[in-house]
Amino acid sequence: MSAAHSNIQGLNERVALQAAQWFFLLNSGDATATERHRCAQWRAADPVHEIAWQRAERINQTFQMLPGDLAMPALGRQARTDRRAVIKTLAVLLVAAPVGWQGWRLASGHPWLADHRTQTGERRELRLPDGTRLTLNTASAVDVAYDGTRRLLRLRAGEILIDTAPDSVAANHPAYRPFMVETPAGMLRALGTRFVVRRLDDDVSAKLPGLNGSAAHAYSEVAVLDGAVEIRPAANADRVLVLRAGQQTAFTDIAVEAPGVLSPQVDDWARGILRATDMRLADFLTELGRYRPGVLRCDPAVADLKISGVFQLRDTGPVLDSLPQALPVSVHYRTRYWVTVGAPEG
Known part of the structure; x- marks a missing residue:
């Protein structure tokens, strides 16, 4: 094995970050001729740089990390946030690749590594193994984790519409698996229902009563069209609220807002x-x-x-x-x- 290939096994974070930044820029459609020349110089300056670049290409092909609409300029606050997230994720993968990408994917929580995701402007409908219908809104990502004890969705980004199917056994059967949706704000349990869940990652200290002046909290919204949904905040599990059909609310990891009347437009996006x-x-x-x-x-x-x-x-x-x-x-x-x-x- 060459010295360069030996060194890449211990690729340091600085080179990985440089490779990720160059790779993102040259695939963004925004790179100038001068920047492309400087990237070529960086790749030629050290064999490890070139190997890091080639690894970035392989990782992107494997995970499809860079969305199809990446040609947009990364100008807005949300766009800048997404750009930083992709660059950071790619840099970590460049370092972590030798120890196994699949395990890292499952633990990372990054939207672009989710089981199912949509790009900006895309919507997608899926049929889950139990017959549940799942619709992903624009720029959304979700993991599906079904096992012998529960049916769990982890919402990594965006918004989903869920039309739950009954489990294979009755709700009072010992083997019954409840249907759950997890966001950073807490856990939702479907009680035979059709509902919408939206994850928002902004600072919400001023959005819910009692949070003014406090630190930022994970924030989600839920709207129930049929049935009911149990809400349990992540950091305040004893504060449980059952949201009924025709109601919607917002919640953080510590608080749940008083339910309001369901907006008639809440699921228009699915159409x-x-x-x-x-x-x-x-x-x-x-x-x-x-x-x-x-x-x-x-x-x-x-x-x-x-x-x-x-x-x-x-x-x-x-x-x-x-x-x-x-x-x-x-x-x-x-x-x-x-x-x-x-x-x-x-």
Whole structure:
């Protein structure tokens, strides 16, 4: 074995991070000619650099870590967060590869390594082994862990719609396996139900009563269309709430918000539509932005305009192009992936 191949077994974190950063940049579509030249120089400077690069290519082929819409500029806060997460994950895999990627995948919790995932703008419906129907919304990721004692979904990112099937035995049978959904905020137990779960990883200290001024907490939302769902916060397991059909709520790892009336639009996304009724334009664009790569900005000058209608999510371009016909706004494309909605030009 060559010295370079021997050294790669002990690949240090600095080289792994450099390789991950270069690999992401050159696959992003944003690299300039100068940056491509500098990357080539970096690869040629040390045999270990080149081997690290080749390993990055193999890992990406194995795990499909870089989404198909990666050509978007990593401009927004969420995009920057995703970029850092991918780079960090790839760097760790470069170091961890010799000890086994599959075990690392199961322990890492990274969305791009999940059992099932969707890219930005994609929706997917699955049939699980017990007959449960699972629909993944845009940019979502979930692990499926069925065993002899429970049926468990781990929501790693995004939003899912679940239509649970009964277990093979009755609920009062000793071998009955409850259907569970786990998020960082806590555990949900389905009680014969159809429900939506959404994971949000922002700082939510101001979103739920009693959390103002406290540290950030894991945050999830759940809405029940049929049946009921038991909510158990991760760090406050004694505080259990049963959410009934026609109710929705939000919860963190320590608190559960009082249930509210179910929004009639809560599962519209599963039918590929976004319904707005006197919605603030800023809120509308935030929601629409979940279904398109890149950055979609709203100028504060038009943020409070109200919009109503039913919009198709399959192609968000026509939705944006129609806004000036409905509202006193203009739509400015800096690039295909950087769009600003603002006051009318002139």
